Amino acid sequence: xxxxxxxxxxxxxxxxxxxxxxxxxxxxxxxxxxxxxxxxxxxxxxxxxxxxxxxxxxxxxxxxxxxxxxxxxxxxxxxxxxxxxxxxxxxxxxxxxxxxxxxxxxxxxxxxxxxxxxxxxxxxxxxxxxxxxxxxxxxxxxxxxxxxxxxxxxxxxxxxxxxxxxxxxxxxxxxxxxxxxxxxxxxxxxxxxxxxxxxxxxxxxxxxxxxxxxxxxxxxxxxxxxxxxxxxxxxxxxxxxxxxxxxxxxxxx
Ligand SMILES: Nc1ncnc2c1ncn2[C@@H]1O[C@H](COP(=O)(O)OP(=O)(O)OP(=O)(O)O)[C@@H](O)[C@H]1O
Numbered sequence: 001x002x003x004x005x006x007x008x009x010x011x012x013x014x015x016x017x018x019x020x021x022x023x024x025x026x027x028x029x030x031x032x033x034x035x036x037x038x039x040x041x042x043x044x045x046x047x048x049x050x051x052x053x054x055x056x057x058x059x060x061x062x063x064x065x066x067x068x069x070x071x072x073x074x075x076x077x078x079x080x081x082x083x084x085x086x087x088x089x090x091x092x093x094x095x096x097x098x099x100x101x102x103x104x105x106x107x108x109x110x111x112x113x114x115x116x117x118x119x120x121x122x123x124x125x126x127x128x129x130x131x132x133x134x135x136x137x138x139x140x141x142x143x144x145x146x147x148x149x150x151x152x153x154x155x156x157x158x159x160x161x162x163x164x165x166x167x168x169x170x171x172x173x174x175x176x177x178x179x180x181x182x183x184x185x186x187x188x189x190x191x192x193x194x195x196x197x198x199x200x201x202x203x204x205x206x207x208x209x210x211x212x213x214x215x216x217x218x219x220x221x222x223x224x225x226x227x228x229x230x231x232x233x234x235x236x237x238x239x240x241x242x243x244x245x246x247x248x249x250x251x252x253x
Pocket of ligand 1: 040
């Protein structure tokens, strides 16, 4: 297996607070790598360093052999990294299909290019790609619905389609099941498993729900106080004393 994302000696401070403290992490291509840890451990800060929203004070982040340090978010996105946000970022007034077409256009053209309805409807190739991405998340039948009218779960699936249409090599998922009922959570787990097997997309998942983590992850990194305290296979994480301690007696595990 080849590493696709390599994080070496990354540090990030916010004033006096050391949010990331010498973080090292290697994500292998084609795997699901979960990053877990208590509240405030630095998970979102780390993810933000992967997408160019934050720049580490020191250290390196390398994706598919190229450094991401100093790259702008849209450059990182074009390089093959997509992120699904905790709160879906969709255009509520546009239809489901249009929402999926926009990131594909942005990726092709290098920037957002919103020329209104008519040019969008003439983009046959982009439309086909968008239709495929919608089918992947089982939302083809909702293609003409206004996105604002979707349920919360469907909005998250729509956002996943908006990532998939860009054909990323690395998909970053920030608490993909946060706020979902158990049935929706299980449907999302199945969806993520399917997407992985069909498209060979590497996934990095930040997640508090251990049912999700242990259902999906091939590898788990545990962050505590900005530092990776353990990186191991799921079966070795549950009983790990350091992990139990980080979670204050193992209440989450
Ligand atoms: N922009 C910022 N300015 C100042 N402090 C910040 C900023 N972003 C994060 N922090 C702090 O850095 C630490 C790590 O935060 P981060 O959000 O990365 O943790 P997390 O593991 O994602 O937490 P959670 O699971 O609660 O989302 C926290 O103490 C947080 O308050």
